[in-house]
Amino acid sequence: MRALVLEKKGELSLREIALPLDVGPDDVKIAIHTVGVCGSDVHYYTHGAIGSYVVRAPMVLGHEAAGTVVETGANVETFKVGDRVCMEPGVPNLSSRATKLGIYNVDPDVSFWATPPVHGVLAPYAVHPAAFTYKLPDNVSFAEGAMVEPFAIGMQAASRARIVPGDVAVVIGCGPIGIMIALAALAGGCSKVLISDFSAPKLKIAAQYAGIVPVNIGERSLADAVAAATDNWGADIVFEASGSPKAFADLFDVVRPGGAVVLVGLPVEPVVLNVPAAISKEVRIETVFRYANIFDRALQLIASGKVDLKPLITGTYDFSDSIEAFERAAQGKPEDVKLQILLTGEKG
Numbered sequence: 001m002r003a004l005v006l007e008k009k010g011e012l013s014l015r016e017i018a019l020p021l022d023v024g025p026d027d028v029k030i031a032i033h034t035v036g037v038c039g040s041d042v043h044y045y046t047h048g049a050i051g052s053y054v055v056r057a058p059m060v061l062g063h064e065a066a067g068t069v070v071e072t073g074a075n076v077e078t079f080k081v082g083d084r085v086c087m088e089p090g091v092p093n094l095s096s097r098a099t100k101l102g103i104y105n106v107d108p109d110v111s112f113w114a115t116p117p118v119h120g121v122l123a124p125y126a127v128h129p130a131a132f133t134y135k136l137p138d139n140v141s142f143a144e145g146a147m148v149e150p151f152a153i154g155m156q157a158a159s160r161a162r163i164v165p166g167d168v169a170v171v172i173g174c175g176p177i178g179i180m181i182a183l184a185a186l187a188g189g190c191s192k193v194l195i196s197d198f199s200a201p202k203l204k205i206a207a208q209y210a211g212i213v214p215v216n217i218g219e220r221s222l223a224d225a226v227a228a229a230t231d232n233w234g235a236d237i238v239f240e241a242s243g244s245p246k247a248f249a250d251l252f253d254v255v256r257p258g259g260a261v262v263l264v265g266l267p268v269e270p271v272v273l274n275v276p277a278a279i280s281k282e283v284r285i286e287t288v289f290r291y292a293n294i295f296d297r298a299l300q301l302i303a304s305g306k307v308d309l310k311p312l313i314t315g316t317y318d319f320s321d322s323i324e325a326f327e328r329a330a331q332g333k334p335e336d337v338k339l340q341i342l343l344t345g346e347k348g
């Protein structure tokens with residue numbers, strides 16, 4: 001199969017590669033339609049590694065995917081050929097302790113597309129367990145289906161926050177993940193979400209959504225904006241989605257007494273947390289690692305029309321232009337939120 005292969009750091013090729021396509025009894029085979037380009041794919045391309053995950057052999061990129069079922073395994077009763085689907089890229093060991101506890105996202109044995117040494121799905125076909133494959137509602141496009149994966153991170157963050165209707169939230173960092181968190185927090189009942197960044201074009205994209213209030217930290221401090229928006233009380237929930245060590249320094253200044261801080265951004269190096277500041281407000285601290293049992297809910301929200309991810313798809317490339325898509329993504333243009341690659345030549 002022809003696939004987008006990361007040969008090594010900085011070198012991509014679109015070439016033939018042998019990928020396992022045997023359909024096991026509990027698997028489905030999917031003709032891939034749309035794949036989103038994620039920050040992690042780009043990071044493997046530009047840096048060859050993320051933390052301890054190092055690209056040591058050629059690896060197919062891509063993990064945000066939607067497509068059509070073309071074959072079903074002998075035991076599969078929930079899907080038929082022709083079903084439109086999206087896929088959860090991480091597959092845990094089904095009999096692990098973590099999986100039995102329902103926290104399969106933190107199963108140490110999880111195998112995740114396009115995380116070395118596991119191949120991703122920027123290729124015409126993939127085989128995947130039916131249990132981690134989700135039917136797209138009729139009114140959800142392939143493009144939206146391929147957005148479910150990053151949105152699921154926002155949904156997991158909103159779930160961990162335990163939002164109470166009317167809560168005021170802050171999201172630090174207006175990248176794709178920050179925006180996904182803000183949308184999930186609004187869908188989860190927040191009355192408004194302040195989102196901070198120093199990039200005006202990024203904030204402008206987020207501000208097109210009712211309920212999202214942009215805070216340009218190049219112009220005013222986040223602490224001032226939150227104080228003004230909450231009568232000096234602080235935000236009920238603060239989501240950290242920048243991964244920047246600077247953001248951690250005054251994290252507890254903007255949360256209200258008894259509020260929650262949800263950590264999503266992954267700093268490259270360990271960072272210091274101001275524990276006395278957290279304790280003095282009895283702040284609840286939560287962490288998020290990807291998602292578990294979120295895809296169906298995310299699809300329901302998108303299908304309901306309460307969450308519209310379409311404005312975040314800022315560029316679409318043909319499969320034959322995938323290297324160009326990655327070169328564009330690697331430039332990190334602020335007006336690019338999500339670039340997608342079409343495997344079939346048709347939008348939808």
Ligand SMILES: NC(=O)c1ccc[n+]([C@@H]2O[C@H](COP(=O)([O-])OP(=O)(O)OC[C@H]3O[C@@H](n4cnc5c(N)ncnc54)[C@H](O)[C@@H]3O)[C@@H](O)[C@H]2O)c1
Nearest residue numbers: 039173175176177196197242243244264265266288289290
């Ligand atoms: N926990 C998880 O499961 C998970 C999953 C995916 C991504 N992540 C992490 O989430 C973070 C965000 O991902 P992304 O793809 O949106 O990255 P991104 O780099 O596109 O976005 C980060 C944004 O934060 C902004 N920023 C930097 N410093 C800031 C500060 N002090 N205050 C406010 N904004 C600031 C940047 O300008 C940028 O717009 C990354 O650290 C990524 O590794 C975590």
Ligand SMILES: [Zn+2]
Nearest residue numbers: 038064149150
């Ligand atoms: Zn992703």
